[in-house]
Amino acid sequence: MRIKKLELIRYGKFSDETVDFPHSEHDFHFVVGPNEAGKSTIKTAISELLFGMPHSSSLDFVHHQSELRLGATLESDERSLVYHRSKARKAPLSTSAGEALPADALAPFLGTADKAFFEQMYCLDHTALIRGGQNILDASSDVGQVLFQSAAGIASLGRIRDSLAEEADGLWAKRRSGDRAYYIAQKQLDDASADLKAAMVRTSAWRMAHSAVEDAEARKQAEEIKHGELERKRSLLERIRRVAPHLSVWREKAGELRTLDEVVDLPADAEATLQNALTKLAAAESALKVHAESAEQLQAEVDGLSVDHALLSLQKEIQDLEGTRHRCGNHEQEIARLEQEVALLLREVADECAELGWPDDEQGARESLPGSLALQTVSSLMLNRGKLELAALKAEQSVEEQLADIEALNKKLAAVPCTEIPSGLQVSLRAAQKYRDTQSTQRRLEDARRDAEHALNESLATLGKWTRPVSELKSMTLPSTERISLLRAERQELLSRVKLARDRVDEAQEVACVSSSELDEFVQAHLVVTSDQVQDARGARDAAWSAIKSGEVPLASGATKFEDTMRAADDLSDLQVGSVTEATQLLVLKKRVASEKDALVRHKRNLSDGEAGLVQFDAAWDALVAA
Template structure:
């Protein structure tokens, strides 16, 4: 490294001074009188490279915070660096524009040089020269070592050399010794090389091992393939063994089915249709049984009837009362419904009043009708129309009855007078239970015919069709236990089949 310029901006006694050094000169002599600043310039070079000391003695003109020095250095490879140094605790090495460039920027130029070595070997002042001479006088041995120690500031080189020579002798010497480290390591090396030769793998043996490995690998693949085939066979045999009882049950069922003879092909929904038909038959039988029970009860009731002559004498009043009882019963039966409807309407009115913020239903009626009220009115209008239609039908029936009555009056006049209806009323009263039973019988026959129609329609949907329902009804129906057993069996078979798949 070579110093080209030294800029003493504000340092020691200098302000704005620059010293330039020729790049081709091997020696520069700086001449000056006493107190001219030669020592300050030498200290400036040291502070330029290694930083201005914290307790510097060169701030007697300029304040310590304003100290500035700079310079330009060039390395052997031609690289150059222009930089400045300021007083401070960090980022003291700056560029031309006072920007921090980091201490490592000087590392390629200074290398491993430290401040102490530089001051003792290169930046020598009068005190350093005096201390070096004293160290040379104190040193023993070669003069070169003493000079180097005096120049670099390194002390005790002779002692260090003796220590290094002794350590080298303990490591190696021309005469072999078991205690020297070199011969210990050499002996271990020879033993290791011998062990390597004994344990090394020969090429022929390595080739033979590879051939055996390849042969065993092929044999292993063959065994694996054979094992896979055997495993598949074992799985198939285990599966056959596991389902053998199931297959036997299926064979037994097939034999029993063969014993029943050829059966027609049935559609998929045959069982469902048959179950519906059987349910309809059961319902018809139950309805028929109820009708028969009602008939027997009516016969018993008719047999238990006792004729009261006094009551019989007032048969007309009884018949009128009975006819009125029907209307009374109807009215009494409809009264709760009508009352419930009235309560419901009243509740709706109250709810409407609450929703509208009115005190009661009277206020609702007095107020403008809402959509809910209009809907209710529409409903009541529809009900009124229905009732009007019913009244009209009743009036038509009344006119028909009046016409029939007029015809009967004419027949009575033609026959010469009125006929006492008392005997007919008595006869009618005796026949009334039987007539009611006949009405029930007609209703039952109607139900039976409807069930027969349903049965025929269900039978027509069966495949194959059932021509004779009576024959089908005579066939014995399997018990619930039998059906449940077969259902469980079919479910188990389906689970087995699903598992095998």
């Protein structure tokens, strides 16, 4: 018997589906499909189709129990049978037309096989294999007993099975137990699921947190603005505080001067000059006394010296050691100073970490530093922001210009009187518009004429001696066609290279011009303070203070300049802090302009080389023509 066709009319998840098993050379069919495709359903359908459906089927999740129906076409020798099977009690077998068939209609095809034999021999699945293996070990079935008796010498398999059963019971059982591995893992899974659910953030909570962050950012920006204003006020008050003591002293001295009688007017720097002279005199007397004592001591030491020539031979080493001694003379103070600077820097780092919410220790701060990718992303975002700001500024300027042009045109249009223009005049005006720019047309035609004459003269000049009479030309020896083709191809290649180089030069000039314009517009639109400007301002401030400190410039005349330079340095420093983004954009623009200028020089060099090669080729061609 063989099954030619299986009809899943209403069975399981299938409705009016057909599975054909056509004849083939080996007549062996594989049914392959993914999980839940219906392979097990087809196996069960074949068993129930041949031996009947149970009273309660588990395959009624789509169709009702009473509506389940199967069909098949069976073949045996030269007989065949087409029938349907349903769950009807009186006539479960019927033809495809609905006519009842006798209960033994399948006997010629099934023979003596029953459902148990058929399922044991032809309907094996995972559950049946497990059950068969258990029967072999238990020897509970006929087949199991035969196999067990034929396998003499394996009596220990029972103990092995018991140990495996015990181990399986320790892993899992139907009754829940806290010491079984499955339920322990299930508890861990439930705990992990609960933790995951507790850690998940709802959309509403995230939106509320995001809104809170945005509000905090807005408040932070407002506080930063207030902080900047207070910082500027503090800087002003700090400068007033530094000047106030000097102003008080000046007022006291002015009051004392007013209480004095009429005195001789001295120069404004007389006191400073006197003090300076007294200081120098005291220093000179002290130095003279010290030098005299030192001279006497040295003379006494020289008188008592005995020359050690061996020691003199080590003069260079001694001088090197002396230099080392001088360099290391203050090493303890230098180490203490450096330790203080390190401690100060660590405190500054701790303060910055506290503001950022990072750990205040050095190791924690190092671990909290963003990676190079984050820094690169921030730099890229800063550059993109600068470009977008510059583009927005240009767009606003362009919009303002266009609006101004539109307003001017509207005014002109409003001033034009509204009169009816005849249609003939309109036609004549459109026809005359083609000739309104005759001068440019004449210039264009004149340029075309000159270009044609120039091309003609160049062509005649290129011919050289080939412009002679025909009789002389016939008597001349012509170069071969292959050589002329090669020379023409070579010159065409040189012309292409020159043209390409000229195009690249033009493109590079245009790009460089655009970049230079962007740089100029950026410099005009932004007040960018660079580190060099700040260093120069601080240098001027330090120079003014050094001049006052050394006495080169009097305090009265140098104080104003020092105050101005100090104020300028502080203002530039404040502006530099506020223009970090613009400074970065300016540096990028300058680098891009420099790179584009280098590219322009390189393209110009290539153009010069190409033109030189073309001139050299033309010279060789002229020499060939003249030969």
